[in-house]
Amino acid sequence: MFGFRDIEIVREIVRAGGFRAAAQRSGLAQSAISTRIAALEKRLGIVLFDRVGRQVRLSSCGRRFLEEADRLIQTRDRIIQELTRKGGLNGTVRIGVAETIVHTFLTTMLNLLRVGHETVRFELSVDTSEQLSRKLVEDEIDVGILLRESLPKGAVSTPLQPIELGWYASSAIPLPPEPLTIAELAGHPVVTFSKGTTPFEQIERLLSQADGAPPVLHGSASLSTVMHLVADGFGIGVVPTRMVEAADPLGLGERIRRLPTRPEAHIQNLQFVAAYFHERNHKAGEVITAAAVEADQIDLKKRS
Amino acid sequence: MFGFRDIEIVREIVRAGGFRAAAQRSGLAQSAISTRIAALEKRLGIVLFDRVGRQVRLSSCGRRFLEEADRLIQTRDRIIQELTRKGGLNGTVRIGVAETIVHTFLTTMLNLLRVGHETVRFELSVDTSEQLSRKLVEDEIDVGILLRESLPKGAVSTPLQPIELGWYASSAIPLPPEPLTIAELAGHPVVTFSKGTTPFEQIERLLSQADGAPPVLHGSASLSTVMHLVADGFGIGVVPTRMVEAADPLGLGERIRRLPTRPEAHIQNLQFVAAYFHERNHKAGEVITAAAVEADQIDLKKRS
DNA sequence: AAATGCATGTTCGGCTTTCGCGACATCGAG
DNA sequence: CTCGATGTCGCGAAAGCCGAACATGCATTT
Numbered sequence: 001m002f003g004f005r006d007i008e009i010v011r012e013i014v015r016a017g018g019f020r021a022a023a024q025r026s027g028l029a030q031s032a033i034s035t036r037i038a039a040l041e042k043r044l045g046i047v048l049f050d051r052v053g054r055q056v057r058l059s060s061c062g063r064r065f066l067e068e069a070d071r072l073i074q075t076r077d078r079i080i081q082e083l084t085r086k087g088g089l090n091g092t093v094r095i096g097v098a099e100t101i102v103h104t105f106l107t108t109m110l111n112l113l114r115v116g117h118e119t120v121r122f123e124l125s126v127d128t129s130e131q132l133s134r135k136l137v138e139d140e141i142d143v144g145i146l147l148r149e150s151l152p153k154g155a156v157s158t159p160l161q162p163i164e165l166g167w168y169a170s171s172a173i174p175l176p177p178e179p180l181t182i183a184e185l186a187g188h189p190v191v192t193f194s195k196g197t198t199p200f201e202q203i204e205r206l207l208s209q210a211d212g213a214p215p216v217l218h219g220s221a222s223l224s225t226v227m228h229l230v231a232d233g234f235g236i237g238v239v240p241t242r243m244v245e246a247a248d249p250l251g252l253g254e255r256i257r258r259l260p261t262r263p264e265a266h267i268q269n270l271q272f273v274a275a276y277f278h279e280r281n282h283k284a285g286e287v288i289t290a291a292a293v294e295a296d297q298i299d300l301k302k303r304s
Numbered sequence: 305m306f307g308f309r310d311i312e313i314v315r316e317i318v319r320a321g322g323f324r325a326a327a328q329r330s331g332l333a334q335s336a337i338s339t340r341i342a343a344l345e346k347r348l349g350i351v352l353f354d355r356v357g358r359q360v361r362l363s364s365c366g367r368r369f370l371e372e373a374d375r376l377i378q379t380r381d382r383i384i385q386e387l388t389r390k391g392g393l394n395g396t397v398r399i400g401v402a403e404t405i406v407h408t409f410l411t412t413m414l415n416l417l418r419v420g421h422e423t424v425r426f427e428l429s430v431d432t433s434e435q436l437s438r439k440l441v442e443d444e445i446d447v448g449i450l451l452r453e454s455l456p457k458g459a460v461s462t463p464l465q466p467i468e469l470g471w472y473a474s475s476a477i478p479l480p481p482e483p484l485t486i487a488e489l490a491g492h493p494v495v496t497f498s499k500g501t502t503p504f505e506q507i508e509r510l511l512s513q514a515d516g517a518p519p520v521l522h523g524s525a526s527l528s529t530v531m532h533l534v535a536d537g538f539g540i541g542v543v544p545t546r547m548v549e550a551a552d553p554l555g556l557g558e559r560i561r562r563l564p565t566r567p568e569a570h571i572q573n574l575q576f577v578a579a580y581f582h583e584r585n586h587k588a589g590e591v592i593t594a595a596a597v598e599a600d601q602i603d604l605k606k607r608s
Numbered sequence: 609a610a611a612t613g614c615a616t617g618t619t620c621g622g623c624t625t626t627c628g629c630g631a632c633a634t635c636g637a638g
Numbered sequence: 639c640t641c642g643a644t645g646t647c648g649c650g651a652a653a654g655c656c657g658a659a660c661a662t663g664c665a666t667t668t
Binding site for chain 2: 001002003004005044045046050057059060061063064065067068069071072075076079080082083084090091092139142279280281283284
């Protein structure tokens with residue numbers, strides 16, 4: 001084993017060209033240097049310096065040692081510098097987002113964050129709002145963008161623009177002449193968010209109002225999958241309108257079409273918030289939140 | 305500042321999940337852990353652990369610290385392992401070779417060395433034998449392959465196969481019917497090794513025997529340049545035969561041709577040796593020497 | 609709801625180990 | 639032999655550590 005001090009002293013000996021000179025330059029007694037090196041060589045079981053006449057020279061092993069170990073000191077200094085640098089972010093910031101965010105303004109947000117935080121690594125996790133809430137609490141992520149209803153207690157939150165949900169169907173089926181009623185909607189299989197989510201529950205309540213055959217409601221944890229199912233005519237679906245607008249217009253975006261519906265079939269907007277625990281991550285939280293708010297608005301403007 | 309011990313303790317706290325558990329696992333009193341962390345946090349001026357209730361959790365900074373600093377320990381362990389590994393070479397071996405070697409068996413030698421020394425970095429320097437000798441003495445290289453006449457005192461040396469020198473001319477000029485005399489050779493500008501080298505001096509002596517116009521003798525520190533000059537018809541030249549044989553047969557090797565000469569125009573062979581200082585680099589020296597001897601023979605066989 | 613128990617982190621006095629200093633011994637080169 | 643360098647030894651200072659007492663938070667009991 002060896003410590004940082006050992007490296008520093010070896011380096012100083014080489015720079016100064018001898019034990020005595022190194023001692024003087026580092027404010028130590030010569031005997032201290034001698035003892036340290038002797039102990040270090042004994043510990044490692046190798047010879048660091050060749051004592052030839054009245055001078056010492058780095059041995060082959062010594063040169064090797066210094067080459068490598070010198071980097072350790074440099075790394076340590078860099079760590080200290082980065083760690084004690086005031087202001088700004090550093091290190092890894094763990095961001096958790098709901099899938100809707102991925103398909104709306106996440107890219108814009110990351111691009112905003114990238115400028116001015118070149119040295120910061122962002123670690124993304126995509127999950128349901130409930131899971132994101134848990135991860136926030138358990139400190140598995142630093143900042144989360146999730147549904148307001150899942151917001152954990154004590155977290156600082158900033159509301160984002162409401163996300164409108166719309167009914168969609170494959171472009172292959174003919175557009176109805178009149179806005180659809182709940183009963184008409186219930187006549188199709190419906191695909192949307194997972195069971196347990198607010199939209200799912202709301203749609204379930206909505207469809208159960210309709211008489212006749214019991215409605216078929218499928219949930220999927222992946223909104224991409226929902227859109228694909230809708231495009232493939234598996235059923236009609238409820239997805240965020242901004243997500244469809246953001247979809248590749250030559251691909252998926254072209255293959256599904258919004259269904260006009262009567263007002264009573266309207267699904268409540270999704271209300272997302274950027275959230276973090278102030279006492280734990282206020283710095284990263286504020287930065288990410290600001291970026292999210294800005295990206296959200298930029299994205300909204302882009303769609304209009 | 306912080307030491308390796310600090311990192312180890314922080315890591316142990318995280319692994320064990322608390323100060324107390326970490327203390328137990330590392331054979332320390334719990335108070336020692338507490339004190340160390342407090343001191344470390346004070347020194348760095350940042351909070352490493354969030355004290356929440358009866359448990360501590362890595363703070364944002366703490367996570368960052370551990371992420372980076374943990375690598376320091378890993379690097380240190382790797383250094384120790386490499387440094388204390390018995391037998392074999394490790395680290396960087398600095399090899400100095402004369403240019404002739406570059407164009408004969410150096411590649412073969414390096415390929416031989418590569419197997420069995422995958423982790424060793426070889427650092428090559430190409431220089432004149434005199435400079436190589438100086439570098440050996442001054443410990444700027446570990447092993448040198450240089451002319452025997454430049455061998456420094458006290459170095460262990462192993463002779464390699466003698467390198468034959470030959471007279472060469474551009475393939476563009478017609479081949480003479482009879483072996484050339486010294487006087488005939490002296491009629492052309494001659495290009496060869498640098499001034500100050502043994503071949504240069506010998507050739508100079510040789511040519512001065514001839515009567516008539518004073519001979520023109522050019523020296524070049526780069527044998528490649530010499531060969532190019534000869535190929536371009538700038539003059540005739542003296543270069544190692546093995547070097548010409550090793551030259552790309554479709555390129556330079558095709559554009560120059562050996563001149564038959566009378567025996568008195570024969571230039572003395574170059575005698576190279578692999579050399580090192582035993583007390584300083586016997587391990588690397590033996591390995592490199594063995595590789596050089598073997599590569600030399602392999603290369604010689606290849607040319608025959 | 610208050611009391612109790614348990615587990616954890618923090619602080620403080622005293623002890624042990626490590627580290628460095630200074631003086632002297634030792635060694636090699638000139 | 640002398641000079642300039644490294645190695646060795648005893649002493650003192652500082653750091654590190656231990657153990658105990660103390661404070662706090664959470665869970666269970668009363």
